[in-house]
Amino acid sequence: MPVVAIGGVNRNNAQSCVEAGAVGLAVCASILDQRVNSGSITETCKQFRQLINLSLPQYSKDITSMIVNAINTVRLMNPLIVHLTNTVTINDVANVTLLCGASPVMAQENTEMVELADALVLNMGTLDNTQIGAMISCGQVANKRKIPVVFDPVGAGATPYRTAAAKRILNSIHVDILRGNASEIAALADLPVSTRGVDS
Numbered sequence: 001m002p003v004v005a006i007g008g009v010n011r012n013n014a015q016s017c018v019e020a021g022a023v024g025l026a027v028c029a030s031i032l033d034q035r036v037n038s039g040s041i042t043e044t045c046k047q048f049r050q051l052i053n054l055s056l057p058q059y060s061k062d063i064t065s066m067i068v069n070a071i072n073t074v075r076l077m078n079p080l081i082v083h084l085t086n087t088v089t090i091n092d093v094a095n096v097t098l099l100c101g102a103s104p105v106m107a108q109e110n111t112e113m114v115e116l117a118d119a120l121v122l123n124m125g126t127l128d129n130t131q132i133g134a135m136i137s138c139g140q141v142a143n144k145r146k147i148p149v150v151f152d153p154v155g156a157g158a159t160p161y162r163t164a165a166a167k168r169i170l171n172s173i174h175v176d177i178l179r180g181n182a183s184e185i186a187a188l189a190d191l192p193v194s195t196r197g198v199d200s
Helices: 014-019 028-032 038-055 058-077 090-099 129-145 160-172 182-188
Strands: 004-006 024-026 080-084 103-105 119-123 149-152
Touching: 004 014, 014 024, 080 090, 080 129, 090 103, 119 129, 129 149, 129 160, 160 182
Parallel strands: 004 024, 080 103, 080 119, 119 149
Antiparallel strands: none
């Protein structure tokens, strides 16, 4: 099974991750660190690319090519992505969406923007009953329009309220991509697990 290293990967430890068997590196924090100037960002990207080309097996290089092609396609199409997301990371989410070549709309209120969207992202980081209802309504519109829906059940398993909310959303709409950490996914599968939050 392919292994991707994620969490704290940087220029100092990336080589060790590859040597330990990782075939992919998640390096968003290193790339997007606001303390790094644009020249350093360019150099960081160059170093990671060199590491991948020199150290990773061919199938990993093929995956890398697929990712690059996917990003190029996104930039060509410039899809409109509607986000119902948490207020903690809303600015970062919008900026990363722009960085990837898509157009973000951080719509928290109704389904009107979903009628225009190319994809819908749901994140229940900062959750209340109104947001749950909005996610379900927007998800149903997205399903009717047959556009992709990404759902991040933040904190599922941490409290009964969050677990029930995530299950309610999953039972109400079709989700194309369920994005969560191991404990969140396990909780939604009714497996015994201890969840603290997004770092679990």
